[in-house]
Amino acid sequence: MRVTVIGTGYVGTVTGACLSYLGHQVTCVDVDAGKIARLQRGDLPIYEPYLAELLELAATRGGICFTTALREAVAGSDVTFIAVGTPPLPTGESNLCYLEAAARGIGAAMDATRYRVVVNKSTVPVGSGNLVETLVREGIRESNGAGGQEICFGVASNPEFLREGSAISDSLYPDRIVLGAEEPRALETMRELYAPLVEQQFDPPPFLPRPAGRGRAPLVVTSLTSAESIKYAANAFLAMKIGFANEIANICERVGADVVQVMQGIGLDSRIGPKFLNAGLGWGGSCFGKDVQSLMHTAAEYGYKARLLEATLEVNSAQRQLVIQKLQEKLFILKGRTVALLGLAFKPGTDDLRDAPSLQIAGKLIHMGARVNVYDPIAMEACKEQYPDLKMQYCGSALEAAAGADAVVLVTEWEEFRALDLKEMAGRAARPILIDGRNFYAPEAARAAGLDYSGIGRMAAAPALTGPRR
Ligand SMILES: NC(=O)c1ccc[n+]([C@@H]2O[C@H](COP(=O)([O-])OP(=O)(O)OC[C@H]3O[C@@H](n4cnc5c(N)ncnc54)[C@H](O)[C@@H]3O)[C@@H](O)[C@H]2O)c1
Known part of the structure; x- marks a missing residue:
C-alpha cells in the first residue's frame, strides 16, 4: 500500500x-x-x-x-x-x-x-x-x-x-x-x-x-474514543506503577527495608508483574507527564477529579527532589561543591531530553551554587544544543566527570555504566559519595569499592540491628 x-x-x-x-x-x-x-x-x-x-x-x-x-x-x-x-x-x-x-x-x-x-x-x-x-x-x-x-x-x-x-x-x-x-x-x-x-x-x-x-x-x-483512552490509560498506569514503587521505596528507607527486594517479592505475583517497579529518582520523557496531565484535564472537563493521577504527578515530582536532599545530608552545603551527574537522557537508549530528571536536578544544583560535571554516552550534543544556558562541565567519560567531584549521582542507567570501575571512581573523586538514583549498582559492591553508597529505598548501610541481640 x-x-x-x-x-x-x-x-x-x-x-x-x-x-x-x-x-x-x-x-x-x-x-x-x-x-x-x-x-x-x-x-x-x-x-x-x-x-x-x-x-x-x-x-x-x-x-x-x-x-x-x-x-x-x-x-x-x-x-x-x-x-x-x-x-x-x-x-x-x-x-x-x-x-x-x-x-x-x-x-x-x-x-x-x-x-x-x-x-x-x-x-x-x-x-x-x-x-x-x-x-x-x-x-x-x-x-x-x-x-x-x-x-x-x-x-x-x-x-x-x-x-x-x-x-x-x-x-x-x-x-x-x-x-x-x-x-x-x-x-x-x-x-x-x-x-x-x-x-x-x-x-x-x-x-x-x-x-x-x-x-x-x-x-x-x-471505537475511536476507546482507542484514545487505551493510550492514556496505559501511560497513566505505567507512571502510577513506578510512582507506587517510589512511594514504597520512601517507606522502605524509613523502616529499614530494601525496596529492590520488596519489588522483587511483589513482582513475582502474576497479578502484579515485575516490570515498571524500579524505584528511583522518578520518570521523565515526553509522554508520561504530559499524558497524565492531559487525562486529568479531560476528566476535569467532565467534572471528575482524578485523584490517583494527581498523586502520581506529585509523587514523581517529590522524587526528583530526593537527590538534592540526599546530597544535602551527605555534604551539608552544596554551594561551591562539585557534583558529577552520570547520564542526561531521560532513560537509556535515547538522546531524548524532554522532561528528563537530569535537567531539573542540574538546574537546581546550579541554582544552589554547585558546579555540575556531566557525562552521557549519547545525549550531550543534544543537551548543549537544546539547553545552552545550563552551564555544566561536559566530560569525555564517567571517570572524568567524577574526578575531583564531591559526590557522584547516577541519573540514567546506561549499560555502559555497568562496566564502570567503581574503585577507580572512588579514588578519583574528592569525596567517594555515590547517590545511585536508579538502584543500578549492588550496594555491597559499591561499598566494597570504597564508595559511600546511597540508593533510593535501600538500607543506608549494613544495619547494626540485624545481628543477634546480646
Ligand atoms: N516519543 C515517544 O516515545 C512516543 C510514544 C508514543 C506516542 N507518542 C506520541 O506521538 C506523537 C509524536 O511524538 P514524537 O516524540 O515523535 O514527537 P517529535 O516532537 O519527536 O516529532 C514531531 C515531528 O512533527 C513535526 N511536525 C509538526 N507539525 C507538523 C506538520 N504540520 N506537518 C508535518 N510535520 C510536522 C515536527 O517538526 C517534528 O519533527 C505525540 O503525540 C506523542 O505523544 C510518542
Whole structure:
C-alpha cells in the first residue's frame, strides 16, 4: 500500500521505517526542512538503536523517501498517518496546533481519485475522536469548496506504544495493535496494512530476531474514543506503577527495608508483574507527564477529579527532589561543591531530553551554587544544543566527570555504566559519595569499592540491628 507519515520525530520515522520494511511504499513528511534534508542524506536527527540499519533495509523493500511536500505525498497515498507532536500547554491540556495544521493540510491535499484513510497516531485528548475528521473536512472545504463533497475518506485512531530505545523491536513485535474506527472501510484498510505485523509474516531483520515464542500480535479493535483512552490509560498506569514503587521505596528507607527486594517479592505475583517497579529518582520523557496531565484535564472537563493521577504527578515530582536532599545530608552545603551527574537522557537508549530528571536536578544544583560535571554516552550534543544556558562541565567519560567531584549521582542507567570501575571512581573523586538514583549498582559492591553508597529505598548501610541481640 502507499503510505504517508506526517511528522518525522521519534514516532513518525520509526513508523515509516517499519511499514516500509514490511513492504509498503512510504513517504515521510515534515515541516522542518532541516530535518528532512538530514534524513534525505541518511543522517538521522534522532538517536534510536537500529533505526539507521532498518532504514537501509527499508529502501530495498517498500521504499521510503522524505519530503516537505505534503500535498503530493497525501495525494498519492492510501493511508496517511499523523505523527506530529502534541506537547502540553501550561494548563496541562495538549497543544493541538500541530495536529490541526497537519489534518487541515491532509484535507486540502485530497482529491476524489481514491478512498483514503487518515490515521491518528499522535496522542490526542480522549474524546476528540471526531476532531481529526472535522479538521480534514475543513481542509477539503477550504481547498475544494462545494466540489469537495465527493471526496471520500475514513478516520482511524492507532495509538502508538513504542518505547524510545527499543522502538524498532516494539514496532515489529508489538504486544498489541490498537485500532479505533467507526467506519468498516477504514478498518478494513488498516487490517490490510497491518496484516504482516499481526500475522508476523515477515522475515525479521538480521539485527533484531523475532523474540522466541512470539506469535500473532493481538489486534484490539475499538471505537475511536476507546482507542484514545487505551493510550492514556496505559501511560497513566505505567507512571502510577513506578510512582507506587517510589512511594514504597520512601517507606522502605524509613523502616529499614530494601525496596529492590520488596519489588522483587511483589513482582513475582502474576497479578502484579515485575516490570515498571524500579524505584528511583522518578520518570521523565515526553509522554508520561504530559499524558497524565492531559487525562486529568479531560476528566476535569467532565467534572471528575482524578485523584490517583494527581498523586502520581506529585509523587514523581517529590522524587526528583530526593537527590538534592540526599546530597544535602551527605555534604551539608552544596554551594561551591562539585557534583558529577552520570547520564542526561531521560532513560537509556535515547538522546531524548524532554522532561528528563537530569535537567531539573542540574538546574537546581546550579541554582544552589554547585558546579555540575556531566557525562552521557549519547545525549550531550543534544543537551548543549537544546539547553545552552545550563552551564555544566561536559566530560569525555564517567571517570572524568567524577574526578575531583564531591559526590557522584547516577541519573540514567546506561549499560555502559555497568562496566564502570567503581574503585577507580572512588579514588578519583574528592569525596567517594555515590547517590545511585536508579538502584543500578549492588550496594555491597559499591561499598566494597570504597564508595559511600546511597540508593533510593535501600538500607543506608549494613544495619547494626540485624545481628543477634546480646
Ligand atoms: N516519543 C515517544 O516515545 C512516543 C510514544 C508514543 C506516542 N507518542 C506520541 O506521538 C506523537 C509524536 O511524538 P514524537 O516524540 O515523535 O514527537 P517529535 O516532537 O519527536 O516529532 C514531531 C515531528 O512533527 C513535526 N511536525 C509538526 N507539525 C507538523 C506538520 N504540520 N506537518 C508535518 N510535520 C510536522 C515536527 O517538526 C517534528 O519533527 C505525540 O503525540 C506523542 O505523544 C510518542
